[in-house]
Amino acid sequence: MQSKLPNVGTTIFSTMSKMALDYGAINLAQGFPNFPVDEKLIDIFKDSLSENVHQYAPMAGNPLLIEEIIKLTQKQYGRQIDSAEILVTAGATQAIFTAIQALVFKDDEVVIIDPAYDCYVPAIDLVGGKCVHVSLETDFTVDWNKVEHAINSKTKMLIVNNPHNPSGKIFTQADIQSLKQIFIKNHQLYLLSDEVYEYITFEEKHISINSIPEIRERAIIVSSFGKTFHITGWKIGYLIAPENIMNEIKKVHQFLVFCVNNLAQVSLAKYLQVVDVDSLGSFYQEKRDYFRTLIQGSKFEILPSEGSFFQALSYKNITKQKDTDFVIELVKNHGIAAIPMSVFYENNLDNQILRFCFAKDNLTLEKAAEKLCQI
Numbered sequence: 001m002q003s004k005l006p007n008v009g010t011t012i013f014s015t016m017s018k019m020a021l022d023y024g025a026i027n028l029a030q031g032f033p034n035f036p037v038d039e040k041l042i043d044i045f046k047d048s049l050s051e052n053v054h055q056y057a058p059m060a061g062n063p064l065l066i067e068e069i070i071k072l073t074q075k076q077y078g079r080q081i082d083s084a085e086i087l088v089t090a091g092a093t094q095a096i097f098t099a100i101q102a103l104v105f106k107d108d109e110v111v112i113i114d115p116a117y118d119c120y121v122p123a124i125d126l127v128g129g130k131c132v133h134v135s136l137e138t139d140f141t142v143d144w145n146k147v148e149h150a151i152n153s154k155t156k157m158l159i160v161n162n163p164h165n166p167s168g169k170i171f172t173q174a175d176i177q178s179l180k181q182i183f184i185k186n187h188q189l190y191l192l193s194d195e196v197y198e199y200i201t202f203e204e205k206h207i208s209i210n211s212i213p214e215i216r217e218r219a220i221i222v223s224s225f226g227k228t229f230h231i232t233g234w235k236i237g238y239l240i241a242p243e244n245i246m247n248e249i250k251k252v253h254q255f256l257v258f259c260v261n262n263l264a265q266v267s268l269a270k271y272l273q274v275v276d277v278d279s280l281g282s283f284y285q286e287k288r289d290y291f292r293t294l295i296q297g298s299k300f301e302i303l304p305s306e307g308s309f310f311q312a313l314s315y316k317n318i319t320k321q322k323d324t325d326f327v328i329e330l331v332k333n334h335g336i337a338a339i340p341m342s343v344f345y346e347n348n349l350d351n352q353i354l355r356f357c358f359a360k361d362n363l364t365l366e367k368a369a370e371k372l373c374q375i
């Protein structure tokens with residue numbers, strides 16, 4: 001049978017999670033938290049069950065949640081948006097897929113920065129677009145000259161992910177200035193800004209494209225409540241884009257899902273009135289620091305982690321094996337699952353680095369660290 005996505009198999013996340021289960025290994029591979037959800041959110045969810053929330057929500061989102069997203073965007077990024085500029089989606093994945101379907105045409109080029117999260121390329125392939133890959137430098141910084149060189153009159157979209165999965169790097173003011181220059185020069189370009197880890201940054205604060213007027217008029221900005229409130233299983237997020245762009249995205253959304261789980265939307269609307277998103281950074285920073293302290297005596301080299309759930313570790317001092325082979329050895333012989341960084345590159349560049357998720361309870365981190373220190 002002919003395949004529309006001949007190069008797509010099971011994602012590395014499913015593969016490694018299954019291997020972790022099969023071998024009884026500690027799963028630091030997939031990016032989901034394993035600690036309890038905030039009790040306040042559980043109580044709000046239970047209370048909302050008895051309300052009139054069991055039928056379809058309005059297509060673009062429940063007005064209660066839209067109102068809270070407007071307030072949050074104003075408070076966090078000083079951006080005043082209108083309800084017409086918001087779309088509540090079934091997670092960031094659907095947001096990204098929908099935006100690409102709506103905006104990228106056959107033979108349009110889309111610039112992607114590798115290592116890149118894995119849902120961008122298949123969405124572009126399905127519309128017959130062409131992915132143009134630019135690699136990050138070995139320290140995971142962006143060479144903006146390379147990005148600029150990759151852009152031509154056929155380039156419809158640039159996709160960036162900040163804070164970055166899998167490296168844990170975040171954009172500096174200088175990065176944002178370079179991005180601004182690219183958008184000033186290229187009037188045809190849209191920016192798809194994947195900011196799902198926007199509240200999970202450590203020493204430095206996240207710079208959202210919401211706060212950059214020169215870019216946001218042509219930007220589609222992606223957020224995920226799943227990542228922000230450690231409820232990845234709820235699959236709920238949202239997009240912000242100027243109304244003319246959003247109108248096209250909504251045309252696709254209404255025939256893809258029509259609307260998103262209403263009970264989840266109402267619960268999140270009420271939760272946003274009581275939760276402090278600013279405390280998330282320090283919550284995760286403690287986890288990052290704890291994990292880093294625990295593995296300090298190991299042979300792994302601990303690379304910088306500035307945001308996201310992820311800690312990249314180099315194993316150059318341990319073995320010369322390919323990262324895809326070493327992760328299998330780790331699961332089978334050492335009882336720990338990680339993600340090989342090479343799978344996030346189009347050309348499978350292997351710098352002997354693995355990605356570990358530290359969004360786990362302390363006991364899991366302790367057990368994982370004990371294993372890593374024995375290698």
Ligand SMILES: Cc1ncc(COP(=O)(O)O)c(C=O)c1O
Pocket residue numbers: 031090091092093094117161165194196223224225226227232235236237
């Ligand atoms: C960079 C990035 N974008 C998007 C997503 C998808 O988020 P969601 O679970 O809200 O669909 C993830 C999830 O791991 C991610 O890491």
